Amino acid sequence: MHGLGNDFVVLDRRTDRSPLPADLVRRIGDRRRGVGFDQLLTIEPPAPGGAPFRYGVWNADGSIAGQCGNGARCIVAWLHRDGSWPGGRVALDAPDARIEAERDDDGKVRVQMGVPDFSPAALPFLAHDERATYRLPVREGEVEIGAVSMGNPHAVLDVASVDAAPVATLGPELEHHPAFPERCNIGFAQVLGPDSIRLRVHERGAGETLACGSGACAAVAVLARRGRVGPRVAVSLPGGTLQIDWAGPGHPIWMQGPAEFVYEGHWQEPDS
DSSP states (O other): OEETTEEEEEEEOTTOOSOOOHHHHHHHHOTTTSOOOSEEEEEEOOOTTSOSEEEEEEETTSOEESOOHHHHHHHHHHHHHHTSOOSSEEEEEOSSSEEEEEEOTTSOEEEEOOOOBOOGGGTTOOOSSOOSOEEEEETTEEEEEEEEESSSEEEEEEOSOTTTSOHHHHHHHHHTOTTOTTOOEEEEEEEEETTEEEEEEEETTTEEESOOHHHHHHHHHHHHHTTSSOSEEEEEETTEEEEEEEOOTTSOEEEEEOOBOOOOOOOOOOOO
């Protein structure tokens, strides 16, 4: 499946109690010798007392991710096509949070991604106190970032042009910056107006992707906090556009966009 080109392998593990080794995730994620994906999504049995549905998120390098906005939309679309969820609003347990989602008649999925958390401990991010902006030393000098958790860690840079932004070099450097002990997703945002931005995202454990739903939410939250954008923002990513709505601090942020099926298959381990 994919959401604006942010592509996924989805595994139904509701009856599978076996472990999912990181090495297997990496092998499936290999784009030349496996299937290939930005993230692997697992549909898990619900936890006792939890939401009716639960899912997991794995990066292509085998590491566990805390959240994935485009992936959440794909999970909802998968559950609807499977017949497990007929429609309306539904609650799902993500790896690090509970979210809500709804699907409209044309197949677009709207997901409530939770309340943005700007506290450094939530990312985690090594800072003495919470601020709207931070300055970090990098190889070429210093950069200014905003930092927020959307169930996974995000740093957002406000840039003059996403086309000229050094995503390929500065993205990996900031992902592994000592200030982020669990690494970080890095967004490069260009403000076009109060209701429109362009965005490129270097994702933790995956590299630059065509779209990042949680990254779009993070960028809007950081920029809105500075007064750079309003409560409804169209976020244009290389793979397409997401609609982000945020009423402000203390309120959950909503994301709307498509979720597409590509093909189905079976993974068979090679003979040893």
